[in-house]
Amino acid sequence: MKTQVRALVVGGGVVGTSVAYHLARAGWDDVMLLERDELTSGSTWHAAGLLPYFNMSYASTHIHDYSIKFYKTLEEETGLNPGFSVVGNLRMARSQARMEEYQLYAATAENVDVPYEWMTPTQIKARWPLVRTEDLVGAIYHPTDGYINPADVTMAMAKGARQRGVLIERKWQVDGYEWTGSHWNVSATKMTEKGGNLVPTDEKIVIEAEHVVTATGNHAQRTARLLGIKTPAVPVEHQFIVTEPDPALVAWRKDNPEHPVLRDVDARWYVREERGGWILGPYEDGAPARFRYNVPDSFRADLFPLDLERIEQEYMELIHRIPSTEEVGLKDDFNGPICYTPDGNPLLGPAPGLRNMWLAEGFSFGITAAGGAGYYLAQCMVEGEAEIDMASLDPKRYGDWMTSEYARAKNEETYSYLLKLHYPDEERPAARPLRTSPAYDRQKARGAQFGQVNGWERPNYFAPEGLDDAQSWSFRRGAWWPHAVEEAKAIREGVGLIDATAFTKHRISGPGATGFLDWFTCNKLPKVGRINLTYALTRAGTVRTEYTIIRTGEDDYTLISAGAWSAYDQDFLYKAISDKEPEFGRINAEDVTTKWGVFAIAGPKSRDVLAALVQDAEPETALSNKRFPWLSVRDIELGMVPVRAVRVAYTGELGWELHHPIEMQTHLFDQLMEAGEAHGLKLVGARAQNWLRQEKSYRAFGNELGRDATPLEADLPRFVDLSKAFHGKAAMEATGVRAKCVTLLVDGPADADPWGREALYDGETRVGRLTSGGYSVVFGKSIGMGYVRPDLAVPGTKLKVKMFDALWDAEVVEDSPHDPTNTRIRVDG
Structure with missing residues (x-):
């Protein structure tokens, strides 16, 4: 057995095997995989093997698309049939709202070239007469996916990996990881079977590895503790049952092809054929999280007792949808752990705070995602970046504030929400409120309806008492929309x-701070007392982080970045500091997020509000352009x-960010509200702010800015200093x-705005996609931002945006269509 490798993959399920295969295919010829038991002995063995395309995440859709296409090539390469049944996938809808969800999803699918078809109830019944359709509105059908045998696809990838030189060693449990400064020392113990259990032997080994990938599935919590990090990956029970043969189905199959995988998502189940019977998989309420801290040593390829009462409603819904199942008995049942994360996306990428340590954990759709996860993670490791933006899957999207109890509550919620309507404006309630600013209660008392960002409670909008935020969710303009309109108008007027x-x-x-930041970011550094907008880039030259840099001394700076990405930004920043400190000199770095509160006050009357509070020897000029110019910072x-x-x-209006000691926030809030009363000050939430920044073409990280576009592609050359x-x-x-x-104004539906996922067309040709969307109070119509071919990025270009499966007129407008000369921002007083 080798004791020195370039890359060590820990975990021999479908994900770990894919990672090992793709690292070898990408050119790394010294890769080894360790599995504590047998390949597929974790969640892989009891997975139902479905391969659904459906996913609202752009990155995850790319990953699923790669997997489905890749699995179809494995038999030719390896000689092993992975058991891929390309039967298609029919996702049914009982309501118009559900169809609108599918139409929004289709926008993401279309931008990844995923094929789909729309079907009416009549078409469904004509094609699959065993399915009851009178209460359906329609369906979306994916003809190119289906289901696969999890063990077979894993073994096929394992053979392909071995053919490319990967060593796969079974019955080795990793017990420790130690970073030496140049490589990892990974200690492992040989395991053996004894009385049906897996027990350690006295045989131990230490493997030197330049890179390590953990793909440990249900054991993610143990892995995290060994690494000294936190992870929200916690398994949740998932049940599915297998019926006896259904005589009606058996008769149907004599002359007809297999049914597609059927999903009655309003009933919260999937079903597929299995040897003349059916496999039913429900996503019910009440499924508990398991293994919050450890997987018991005695738990191998084991299952939990079935809880039929918990899935009784879903089972009755199966009988409703496929009446022939009413007289069919149960043949088998499965209730096993499937790992989840709070947002349902896997944890795929560099581990927080660690060098050359990569995580591939938290896969609730591991079979679907495994191929693409291995492919894109290998790109990150071999080339430095993937061809798609992986930020939404990055393990550092959860910070150290996250606890096992938070993960339990959110993962159970994620499971129960899996087949519920996924509104784009929804805010799920579990584990909230958790992180709150001191003014939280004051804002709540004034009608704040909160969203959660990185655990923080942040007002989305303010509404009169009695509005139920959950009841306002919609794929069109929800009940919150008119309140956001009034908030946006308040700032403009x-x-x-x-x-x-x-x-x-x-x-x-x-x-060393100045030299480092000059190298770390692409714009000129501001002078003392000034600020600049700038970007830190990836090795590939794309945008890794957006910063507002405040310079308060020759070598004293504050970097402001997106609240949703705290741990993500910190990890990149601190690792860069560690690398460059020997070159530039001592650099002090401190996360002061929770020390400083921030209020943003904006609008033509913002100076008047602050003037009533500012303490200054010459208060009448304290906020003037002469003493306090645009893009400057002052302590007041x-x-x-x-x-x-x-x-x-x-x-994009006259305004200030007011950074203040967080312990004084409630006093400042009260003072601002009192001073603002005479000027009609209105509290404003994130949704109105999102609309307003689009009227100014301000790019947002995670939307227009990310690891798949350079700042020049984002059309931000003014923030790039090519002389350095x-x-x-x-x-x-x-x-x-x-x-x-580009920024576009959209003549869309009278009751809806784009969400920022929609495809853009030039005639019948798809030429780009939206990355943001909303409503413009200035122009009285929908607005959006997105990417198009460079030749189309010209003001006046007429395009179409696809919303609700229809094309609507859109026009490319000049950057910052509202106040393009920034006159309103610079106004004196």
């Missing part, structure tokens, strides 16, 4: 106040609160401009 406390904030100081006093005020507004050297510059220049970011 008067003054509004936004709680931006969730912003990620890092203080960078020390003699508002009432009794020391405030670091920044003359900037993400909404910076990280990722050469790769950025070599990439060129493959697509370009």
Whole structure:
């Protein structure tokens, strides 16, 4: 057995096997996989093997698409049939809202070239007469997917990996990981069977590995503890049952092809054929999380007792949808652990705080995702970046605030929500509120309806008492929409106040700070007392993080970035500091996110509100352009609160960000509300802010900005200083401009706006996609931002946007269509 490898994969399920295969296929010829038991002995063995395309995540859709296409090539390469039954997938709808969900999903599918078809109830009944259709509205049908044998596809990839030189060693349990500064020492113990259990022997080994990938499935919590990190990957029970042969189905199959995988998502189940009978898999309420801390040593390829009472409703719904099943008995049942995460997406990418440690954990759809997960993770490891933006899957999207109890509550919720309607404006309630700013209760008392971002409670909008936020969710304009309109108008016409406390904030100081930040970011550094917008790039020259840099001293800076990405940004920043400190000198880095609260005040009357509070020897000029110009920072006093005020507004109006000691937030809030009363100050939430920033063409990280586009493709050359050297510059220049970011005004449906997932067309040709969407109070119509071919990124270009399976007129407009000269931002007073 080898004791020195380039890459060690820990875990021999379908995901780990795929990672090993794809690393070898990408050119790494020294890869080894360790499995503590037998290949597929974790969740892989009892998976139903479904391969559904349906996913609202752009990155996950790419991953699923790759898997489905890749699995079809395995037999030719390896000689092993992976058991892929390409029967298609029929996802039925009982309501128009469900069809609108499918239409929104189809926008994502279309942008990844996933084939789909629409079907009416009549068409469904004509093609599959065993299915009851009178209460259906329609369905979406994927003809190219189906189901696969989990063990067979794993073994096929294992053979392909071995053919490419991968060593696969079974019955080795990893017990420890130690980073030496140049490689990992991974200690492992040989396991053996004794009395049906898996027990350790005295044989131990230490393997030196340059890179390690953990794909440990249900054992993710143990793995995290060995690594000294946290993970939200916790399994949840999933049941499915197998029926005896259904005589009606057997008769049907004598002259007809197999049914597609059927999903009655409003009844919350899937069903497929199995040897003349049916496999029913429900996603019911009440499924418990398991193994929050450890998988018992005695638990191998085991199952839990079936809880038929918990799935009684779903079983009755099967009989309703396929009446012939009423007289069919049960043949077999399965109730096993399937790993989940709070948002349902896997944890795929670099481990937080660790070098050359990669996670491939938390796969609730492991069979569907395994092929693509291995492919794109191998790209990250071998080439430095994947061809798609992997941020939405990154393990660092959850910070150290996350606990096992949070993971339990959210993962159980995610399971129960799997087949519920996925509204784009939904805010799920479990484990909330958790992280709150001091002004939370004051805002709640004034009608705040909160969303959760990185655990923080952040107002989405403010509404009168009695509005049930959950009842306002919709694929069109929900009940919250008119309130967001009034909030947006308040900032354009008067003054509004936004709680931006969730912003990620890092203080960078020390003699090496200036040299480091000049190399780390692509824009000129601001002068002392000023600010700049800038970007940190990936090795591929794409956007890794967006920063507002505040410079308060020669070597003293505060970096502000998106609140949703705190741990993600911190990990990248701190690793870069560690790498470059020997070159630039000592660099101090401190996460001050929870030390400073932030209010953003904006609108034509914002100066008037602050003037009533500012303590200054010459208060009448304290906020003037001469003393406090645009894009500058000053320490001021508002009432009794020391405030670091920044003359900037993400909404594109006259405004300031008010950074303040968080323990003084409630006092400052009360003072601002009192001073603002005379000027009609209105509290404003994130949804109105999102609309307003699109009227100014302000790009948002995770939407327009990400690891699949350079700042030049984002059309931000004014924030790139090509006269200096910076990280990722050469790769950025070599990439060129493959697509370009634009702003569009949309003449869409009278009761709906785009959500930022929709395809863009030039005639009948798809030419790009939206990355943001919403409503413009200035122009009185829908607005969006997205990427198109560079030749189409010209103001006046007429395009179409696809919404609700129809094409609507859209026009490319100039950048910052509202106040393009920034006159309103610079207004003096």
